[in-house]
Amino acid sequence: MFKTPPVRTIDRFSPPASPVILSPLHMKDRSMSLSEHKINEYDLSIDDIDSPECEMFPSQFSAGFEATSGSSVVDFDNFILSGLPSSKRFNAEELLSQIHECLLVQYSYQLNRNVIGEGSFANVHTCKVVGAGELTATFTVKIPKSKRMVKQIYKELLNYKVISDYLFDSGLNPIESPFMNCYGLAFTTNFINYNKRDVLPCLISSCLDSDLRLLSYSMLKNRESLTDLAIGSTLWWSLAKDLIDGLTIMKECKLVHSDFKSSNILYDSNTQSFKICDLTSAISEEDLINTTFENFEVSLQYCAPEMLLQQSSPNYSTDLYAVGLILLSAAIGSEPYHEILKSRNNSLIFLNECIKKNKVLDVLGVEQHNILQANEKEHKLIRSILVDRLGLEDLRALF
Template identity: 30%
Template sequence: MNSTPPTSPFTEVHDGVFPSIDRNSKNFVYHQPQKRNAGAAYSHLVSPVEEPATKFNEAFRTEYPIKECGTLSETYLKNDLNMLFANPRFYSVDNLASMFHLCRTVSPLEYLNEFLMGILLAPQMDFLSNPDYTLPSSRPIGQGSYSYVYTISSTTTSTLNNDLSLVLKFAKSQHKSKVILQEALTLAYLQYVSPSTSDSHIIPFYGLTYINKSHFRRLRSNECVPGLILPKCRMNLYNFNSTVSHELSLIGKREIWWKLLKEMLDALKTLKINGIIHGDIKTANILITETPSVNEGHFDNFDFYLADFTSAFHTSQLPTDLNTTVEYCAPELIDNSTDHIPTFKTDLYAVGLCLLSFISQHEPYNELQSLVSHGSSPGTGSSSIQRSQWLINVLLKKDPINLNILRSNLFQDWKLELAVLSKILVERLPLEELLALLEQDYI
């Protein structure tokens, strides 16, 4: 369920100093994030959580002849950016020039040709000029409202099934290209100002390319759409909670919970330092590089990545519209007291709900809704409007812990973790204060 809050002025970036959490903490079992590894098994999923289409065989045809067109991607990108800047949703030319600290004397044309082309395009993996790169699968491994996600293969690699451990997240149609370009600009900016984004637990961005009907048959013959090259991850947190978590012991789950907290706070810290608000953090947008081992241990075979920046924006420019997921909204985003725009505090609140979902193994308020409807699936016997109003009323009670932790044993098993979540979800500590508290009281 999505909502589109009205636009309003932003909260300014906080100038506070971020403390670091001791890697030797007895509660924060820190593991150095793995470096980018093209040979690792990944699987990128995008939100909202939707079941992939079951029949996509007719969407692919690899026998189309592909002409040499080395400059086509640049041409398409230049045209798309011109259209994007003519009616900017999140980013304008002036806004981006300020973000990237470009000289004010640089003309828009020079800016587009010389700078954006260099940081966005991935010439080493240009689908339009190199027929070796394909999307061989008949099914997407993820999809959202604006995009599909497919595994990338190359006929020149020696890996199993020609798998490059990369995926392409591309626009469903040319009409939806703007959203993909905006996400590319956000990820390119984060990569530019913080090159080790993987160490910050933000999804690494390997560049932008374009595909056409020769790569994906469902595109129209005259369409050429942009796609983001991203690492392939095993699953998202939503899948983990529903399919893997029950196999682990309480000790193992608690250790993973603290790892999730540490790595998501790393991601939020990077975003806040660089003025980026994610705007749609939820379990479907937190990716896991590998399936955590069911054997007890240090669980150092995987990392978490914050992904799907389609709703993200920089605090220096007001977006003209914004989509977010109602279940993960902080109360101020839906009440009548504030400007109804995501902030750094609402991003932290959404992370808190993800951590709460990890404990309950249910999406926010889903278990309560099932109990209210006497065990039937959410929404049975009620209209969409009624369900939405029920959810809004529950959110405005401002009691997320008690309304999501409905089994008494969880309060005892997760006493320490719920105390931390109370700081996030009830006391609403800012990120800097939360990090300082964790460093002081939980090490």
């Protein structure tokens, strides 16, 4: 089970000058894809890519997706349906339509075999589009560890699609949103150097510099003063705004993230902004109704007290509490309850009791306490979330 009424968002992001989400299948303007915006950053048009024809599943699938025979489309749809998660928000036909809008099967990819991230269900690699030359952008690809875990890939894709559609319908630029840009779905058969036999769906996303956990650790060492915030005041407030904006958007999309933690927040050094990622555990309000606490895998250090006291399912309040812990971590440069976990006498029972009694600020070390005391505004916001348990609307008034 454990792993170790909002403000209008239109006022927070400027609308794009031109559409940035394009459909590779020409099915719908708001479909997810490798956007021309991303490719053109490198002065390279998609039309210039001389990519060899990919082998799809079924084998007839290639760049000319629309021209495939009716029988192969049926086979492909049956293959997709066999791996889709159940959903109260969408029926099977709607789920299938959502998947079709996100396909990126007209490209071939070169996979970097080095794993840059590993989760319970999937590994993350980097990749490039074949035939684009040295100037092509680098993307990340999330590949499930086995056939048994493909549902998690589809689920995450659909969650990104819900957010992407919301941003599009609101006239917001996805590239400026506080979410990682997920471009769409490919299959392992799209990778020219992937040798395993299983045909697995995989997510193609933007490749960013670092996650917040690593950023905090690295910047902590370069502070001018021992009482400075780990990531500095400017970046810390940028993080706070991005996370609060992200929570607001997720609430408007009726999605609960369920697994907020510092390693699920990515940093973009080009824009000095932060991006929420890993929507594997995110769940809609409709699906939350009949979901029990035991069905969730959550990170113990980022649990709200009520999740252990009452075995309550994740909700908007527990998401916000986890965001408070993320802000604490970015301030002090270490994970919540670090002092307990690093102790030789650490006890899981003691950690559980500290979480239940909401003692996260009481078990900080002396140096960590000094950081918070020296940064009153940041300390106030952290306490407002973790101790006072203010709601999203009240928190926005503090900015």
